[in-house]
Amino acid sequence: MKNKKKLLLLPFLTAGLLFLTMYCISFFYDIKMPLAVSDYKILFFLPIFVFLGIVYLVSGIRYKKSEKFRGRVIDSKEVEIVHFGRDGGEIYETYYVSYAFRGKMLKGEVRTTETGLRPGAKIDVYVYDPEGVHEIQSDIDWKHFKLYAMAGLVMVIMFLIFWLSER
Numbered sequence: 001m002k003n004k005k006k007l008l009l010l011p012f013l014t015a016g017l018l019f020l021t022m023y024c025i026s027f028f029y030d031i032k033m034p035l036a037v038s039d040y041k042i043l044f045f046l047p048i049f050v051f052l053g054i055v056y057l058v059s060g061i062r063y064k065k066s067e068k069f070r071g072r073v074i075d076s077k078e079v080e081i082v083h084f085g086r087d088g089g090e091i092y093e094t095y096y097v098s099y100a101f102r103g104k105m106l107k108g109e110v111r112t113t114e115t116g117l118r119p120g121a122k123i124d125v126y127v128y129d130p131e132g133v134h135e136i137q138s139d140i141d142w143k144h145f146k147l148y149a150m151a152g153l154v155m156v157i158m159f160l161i162f163w164l165s166e167r
Contacts, residue, residue, distance in 0.1 A: 053148050059144030063137040068130040071099030073121045077109060091115050092140060099125040101134075111138045 077094040093115045094125060098107045108123055126137040 021074045056145040059141030065144040066126040069099045069125045071097040071125040073117045121165045
């Protein structure tokens, strides 16, 4: 539930990151931008966007470095529906699972975008285990990191377009 607020804000934060970073850069390089925004507001919100980007980056790296183990669904814990606007949204489901981890049968919770799995269904469990710290990773954070990376790429392209049009 603690990630729900962050997920609800994700589309707005991604769009805000695009425009606020462009305005912040325009403040330092005197590039004309299409909208008028106070530069002090930009400097206030920019660390928030950078922090969220770093959080998604770290979570995405952990997901990609984790080992994949086969598991079986024991039961479904909860279904979470996150709405973005009128028609858009995502559905996440949390499952209790059992999985074989290096010869031991362990149980844990997996939060994933796969929905509707019945008890006994196979599921991939991604475990990040550096130095004996056993952590089950979610594919949702990797998905959000990719979204943030795409928004960053669009931001750079837009900045270059505005910058080159001024020269």
